[in-house]
Amino acid sequence: MQSTQIVLRQRPVGAPNAETFEVRTSELPDIQDGEVLLAIRYLSLDPYMRGRLSTAKSYAAPVEIGQVMVGATVGQVLATRHERLHEGDWVVSYSGWQTHAVEHGDMLRKLDPSIAPVTTALGVLGMPGMTAYWGLLEIGRPQPGETVVVAAATGPVGSAVGQIARIKGARAVGIAGGPEKCRLLVDTFGFDAAVDHRAPDFVDQLVAATPDGIDVNFENVGGSVFDAVQRRLNPGARVPLCGLVSHYNDTAMPQGPDRLPGFLSGLLTRSILVQGFIVDIAKVSRATNFWTDMPAWIRDGGVTYLEDIVSGIEQAPEAFSGLLQGANTGKLIVQVS
């Protein structure tokens, strides 16, 4: 069986470009005992993937030149030598940017398509949903009446953060780029207020939307939006930090002035907590009620999700570049085949 694959061709300096990836066709090995052959149906595109293109020290190893680009996938079993998995079964795997893959069956989570659409395993019922759930509830710990602010708020993490915040009785304020996304935040996701970071009066909008200051800043973007938000943090505020997408393409330290001392001083004088975190799927599954809470919230409409589906594996590089610039709306997924 052949697999069409997107492999890393050259590490980008700054934003990924036409030289970063290339398409390759590889012959897959025959499956061995315990293995399955998968047809990849859906590939998740996520901001963290920018980190995998770089050799900078991080929490996971970089993708090597010539290696298939990594990523979470949903696939169907085409052939099986694993006792628990049958032909046609849906599974979640980490097969990366390719059309077919051979995986050991023990590494795969089987999906029940009757519970929720299988694509949710890449979004609200997958890593992004868990990131929102863990970061907000375990680190942010919003109390009823408190104000929670999240940027990239129409994305799969941000939209879940705002909706869970409201379920917990907090005021949810979302930040997004452009009036259309802002309308979506209020109308579709039920945020209490939306702030457009591309508007010239962004800071005034933020102040108006957070009259009592900010108690939880779920941070996934960084940059100038973060600057404005952190100035409004209340004493005792919590900042779960799970992404800095605005900096992922940075090639050097930005010019001054140096904002670090002022930032630290704000943490000190207002007793603020900042906690960087990477979601640990096993830990969330074990230590929280994610698997009962989240499906229930989806069923009762407390948590809505939005998907942005692009067709064809060869579209992945361009869609990924757009993701880093905020071009899409909702969870970005590539429909592979």
Add this chain to the structure above:
Amino acid sequence: MQSTQIVLRQRPVGAPNAETFEVRTSELPDIQDGEVLLAIRYLSLDPYMRGRLSTAKSYAAPVEIGQVMVGATVGQVLATRHERLHEGDWVVSYSGWQTHAVEHGDMLRKLDPSIAPVTTALGVLGMPGMTAYWGLLEIGRPQPGETVVVAAATGPVGSAVGQIARIKGARAVGIAGGPEKCRLLVDTFGFDAAVDHRAPDFVDQLVAATPDGIDVNFENVGGSVFDAVQRRLNPGARVPLCGLVSHYNDTAMPQGPDRLPGFLSGLLTRSILVQGFIVDIAKVSRATNFWTDMPAWIRDGGVTYLEDIVSGIEQAPEAFSGLLQGANTGKLIVQVS
């Protein structure tokens, strides 16, 4: 009764100077029911006082121009109209930079000089000791075998941090200015290693002293020392942040490059926690074993302390300026009378 007082004359721009304070003699009012007249014996000088000279937003109100400079004090009762307090009793008060004060007796904590020297109420058994205890144990949570780094390590907070870390089975590394203070860290306070931040090979010394990286960085200084330390933080490290003495005299944001994005990126990729905090004496007393642990550790020699005592209230301004520059060794106290 007259009180000789040091009052704020002019807010300093940068370091406090000869124009910042002036001496005044004031006639104190007669004591009313419930009040006592105190002879202040000892005044504590602490880095946080720099913040009280400024109108910048902080966790406590600034000292007003013409107002007696604030500070923790140990005094003796000269005259009393409070039922629980008698002439000659030792008490802790927050009477500020002056020789005598009238205070309501209900606000005062009585000291038993047979338990420990009364000056310890300003240091290891007072706010600095509580800051070390709370920040290290509640936020830093060092585990046996982990490495704890603290700067300004010969100071009352830093020296307690290192010694408590060792009691908890962690490796204690202290940072101080100059070989003499470094010797003190190892010989007197029992740190596992000392690093001289004034040495040209400071970074190499730090690397050598922390072969397994750093798990807890008790941060009270900031600046270039902090930069070097944070580069060695391990995944999952904790940074209790209770001071930034190296920045207290800053008059503007330092020149670039802007180190904030890189700092945040480090927190993210290594899942690091930073928690600003101001010690809450009531909370520490209520929620921890401070009042049993610390006296026991002092008795059994696990925690040693060092005092730097200056004579005469009129010496307070100069001693305070020196404190901000690291000129003293040990807990800085003014013997008032």
